[in-house]
Amino acid sequence: MNTIIDVLESVLAKYALVTGFAVIGVTVWISYVLSDRLTKGRLHGSAIAIFIGLVLAYYGGIATGGSKGISDIKALAGVGIMGGAMLRDLAIVATAFGVRMDEFRKTGLSGIVSLFAGVIISFIVGATIAYAFGYRDAVSLTTIGGGAATYIVGPVTGSAIGASSEVIALSVAAGLVKSILVMTLTPFLAKYIGLDNPRSALIFGGLMGTTSGVAGGLAATDPKLVPYGAMTATFYTGLGCLLGPSVIFIAIRALF
């Protein structure tokens, strides 16, 4: 019996990406069935699938103690390849196929406004909450502020200005919370914030900035909006890494 399990595990591990396609395919199928039967399609199948994915990631983390969710389980490493940056970026770019250039040009300016607003506000919110929790030094405040932007801006900013590893870990956690919340809340809040057209999707991407959150949230809301949100979100982390250790750090240091 043990040999059978060993053989199975070695096959799954060797054909990792194929295993990923199979596992995710089944997950998506179950989600769409649940969406149909339990919610009569009101809760979108992809929203359920993303939620199941997050739950699996949580159990993966508990089971292995690793940092890559379910893909830390050897036989399921392929899920990590499938959902890694390489294929994710390839698929995001592919969603732009068939989009017309004018759509981007029309919203250019509000896209830029939303980017700057999104980065600066996240830093302010993050730093304010860190202040409320007793942090008083500009380095920690800026780093946690960066985490409220994205889980990449936080550590990049933190290591640039010399934050402690404990604070950097906190900033990553804050960024992860943000990304997960954007993935799960967007389909529910979309109608209240007018998120139903390319223009608001572009602004949404610029304000939220977390590529994974925006990618997941918009996919579960309306896949047609994905390229618009992804377009602005892709500039967010870069802008955050640029402003965080420079302008924003200097501003926060001037205050404290």
Place this chain on the structure above:
Amino acid sequence: MAIYGTALLSLCLLVGIFVGKLIGILIGVNANVGGVGIAMLLLILLSERLQKSGRLEPPSERGIIFWSAIYIPIVVAMAASQNVLAAIKGGPLALIAGTVSVLVCFALVPLISRLGKADTTPDAES
């Protein structure tokens, strides 16, 4: 052939990420600035051109459309590989900082949408 479309898509992504990294170095941040966005613009421009001149035929297009169709499953796989445990273990500070910034940004979407519209509606849309 489908591979032509997939190759076009891949080239756009590679060029985009490369340029994004160069921009990152230029402005002195250790990150890829807008690489995916640049790749998207490239794909839109190139595919529009090739379609007009009749050189991107439906069989080749399928090599792009497949990847766009597989996008949601890829996002599900991405969700399943997130460090959810660390997010929850981050404690109240991380939870509150993440939550509040998300809620504030949600609230700002309609505000900024309106801002821009007031500027452009008179001549842009009619």
